[in-house]
Amino acid sequence: MNSRLIDQVSWNSDGLVAAIAQDASSGRVLMMAWMNRESLQLTIAEQRAVYYSRSRQALWRKGENSGHVQQLHAIQLDCDGDTLLLQVTQIGDIACHTGRQSCFYRSWQEADWVATEAVRKDPKDIY
Amino acid sequence: MNSRLIDQVSWNSDGLVAAIAQDASSGRVLMMAWMNRESLQLTIAEQRAVYYSRSRQALWRKGENSGHVQQLHAIQLDCDGDTLLLQVTQIGDIACHTGRQSCFYRSWQEADWVATEAVRKDPKDIY
Numbered sequence: 561m562n563s564r565l566i567d568q569v570s571w572n573s574d575g576l577v578a579a580i581a582q583d584a585s586s587g588r589v590l591m592m593a594w595m596n597r598e599s600l601q602l603t604i605a606e607q608r609a610v611y612y613s614r615s616r617q618a619l620w621r622k623g624e625n626s627g628h629v630q631q632l633h634a635i636q637l638d639c640d641g642d643t644l645l646l647q648v649t650q651i652g653d654i655a656c657h658t659g660r661q662s663c664f665y666r667s668w669q670e671a672d673w674v675a676t677e678a679v680r681k682d683p684k685d686i687y
Numbered sequence: 688m689n690s691r692l693i694d695q696v697s698w699n700s701d702g703l704v705a706a707i708a709q710d711a712s713s714g715r716v717l718m719m720a721w722m723n724r725e726s727l728q729l730t731i732a733e734q735r736a737v738y739y740s741r742s743r744q745a746l747w748r749k750g751e752n753s754g755h756v757q758q759l760h761a762i763q764l765d766c767d768g769d770t771l772l773l774q775v776t777q778i779g780d781i782a783c784h785t786g787r788q789s790c791f792y793r794s795w796q797e798a799d800w801v802a803t804e805a806v807r808k809d810p811k812d813i814y
Contacts, residue, residue: 568793568800578719580707587714592705592770604795637800638790639783643719645791656766663765664772666695668731673695673764 565604566597570641574614577644581609581622581655584633584647590655591663593620595644607632609646626686628652652681659683692731693724697768701741704771708736708749708782711760711774717782718790720747722771734759736773753813755779779808786810 569577576594583590593611595603599619602610606621609630613620623629630648637644656663658679665677696704703721710717720738722730726746729737733748736757740747750756757775764771783790785806792804 562798564799565795578705580716580719582716589707589709589716589772592707592719592765635795636791637793637795638719639785639787639792640790643791645716658766660766663767664763664770665766666764668692668762668764671689672691 562601562604565600568637568641569600569644571597572642576612576614577642579609579611579644579646581630581646581648581650583650585649588662589664590630590648590650590661593622600644603632603635603646609648623651626652626654626657628654628686630655654680654686657683657687659686689728689731692727695764695768696727696771698724699769703739703741704769706736706738706771706773708757708773708775708777710777712776715789716791717757717775717777717788720749727771730759730762730773736775750778753779753781753784755781755813757782781807781813784810784814786813 575596579595580592581590596612599610599612609622611620629651634647653661659681660677665675666673667676702723706722707719708717723739726737726739736749738747756778761774786808787804792802793800794803
């Protein structure tokens with residue numbers, strides 16, 4: 561285990577750090593998920609995003625089922641060490657389990673959250 | 688209180704939601720902080736980023752001391768409702784309390800986190 565990699569991160573009480581994935585080419589923010597120490601190590605080692613699924617309480621190699629792998633270009637740490645920013649290439653151009661490019665597809669408009677982005681692929685055909 | 692605004696958000700056990708601020712013009716991710724129900728309402732009402740400071744346990748109108756206000760252009764919610772994405776204009780072009788444009792100024796390079804962005808303004812001159 562690389563201690564320099566791990567020690568600069570301010571792990572929360574659950575041993576996790578927030579991780580934002582941004583498309584390295586377009587700059588679009590694709591998703592936010594969580595990493596534990598092991599997933600951060602694996603992300604660096606495998607040069608692809610490996611998160612920790614809080615609901616499944618297990619490592620989550622992004623794209624392991626869908627093929628929508630996130631190839632790593634760079635990884636950045638914020639000033640207080642509690643958030644990571646990943647610059648990635650999103651394989652398939654779909655990051656969201658709903659079949660959209662980004663998980664941030666709802667916008668606040670006037671008086672409601674409105675889905676402003678079309679589904680690119682039926683989730684049934686992804687998983 | 689606008690129930691549509693609030694009810695679609697998956698507030699965590701502390702009553703908070705993660706909020707990412709992105710420069711609406713350049714696409715650069717500036718910071719990640721937290722909001723409670725009141726700060727989200729105020730962000731919409733005042734069209735500027737209002738966070739909730741976990742350390743101070745108080746509302747945090749970004750820029751209230753530094754002048755580095757984040758003017759709101761749009762606000763987006765992710766698929767599972769636990770993260771917001773704010774499109775902002777960063778007044779002063781400095782989001783970080785260290786005097787840098789972005790809080791994500793450290794990059795993992797080979798074997799260490801390396802600060803890859805210069806300080807634009809001495810923090811002593813900001814606060």
